[in-house]
Amino acid sequence: MKKLLLASVLALSGSAFAGGGSMMPASNTIAGIVANDPNFSTLLAAVQAAGLTDTLNGPGPFTVFAPTNAAFAKIPKADLDALLNDPEQLKAVLLYHVVSGKVTAAQVMNMSSATTVNGADVSVSTSGGKVMIDGATVTKANVMASNGVIHVIDTVLMP
Template sequence: MKYIVLSATLLLGSTAFAGGGSAMPAGNTIAGIVSSDPNFSTLLAAVKAAGLVETLSSPGPFTVFAPTNAAFAKIPKADLDALLNDPAKLKAVLLYHVVAGRVTAAQVMGMSSGKTVNGASVRVSTMGNSVMINDATVTKADVRASNGIIHVIDTVMMP
């Protein structure tokens, strides 16, 4: 069983998860890509609410399993509103979608699990060319950013 190992400095960095600011940077960072794609507007709002803008703009590298607006729409509105209004819980959920390092789709397909930045592991399974992370299907892989890789998923994963 292969695992992706987290860097302790990522979790313990002085401002890595303090976040802050409400402006999303433009450019080819993960944050910039999310901010420029209308399919990620709910993810963008969540990243801002959790104070993770600076983290996703930092050098990384990170691999982000990014849920689309349609993925967030699967969550009942009251539950989503409650999550968006609880920064600590929201941060835990969002960090469950992030893995330290640059992990390509080819590498993901060779794994059975991976450890996320929030400390919990996700299951990885493949069927043909389809890749599942827990119950989420990767719908677009290897969106390259200057500070990592984005894999688009169709379901918000809960730790």
């Protein structure tokens, strides 16, 4: 059912990566890395539904705290469906995962908070060698892109 929902979202939103004169993103941009990693298929659908593909394919630099499919699976289905069908709320949630500039893991570990592109702050903490962004754990850090860096997280951040 979830795959059907995602297919519907992709079909309804129109793929930003094909047709309509759009070009495939360079595989080394944040958008390209997300598009080419099957662990980010839900994030990709959300980015497309919110109209943020061009932004994450742009010059940046950006730091993206990228939730995996497993992170999205923690959201109750009805809530996720509602979010995916509300482009403005979806955009606000996704921009809560983005910080301006290229912030590496070493820099993140020295921060207590960061201001996201949506204007709200996320808390940053370390515990037992793990970095936490709000309630999410960074599971993979420093995935370098030509327009920034991705830090993979295990929970979707909610503003």
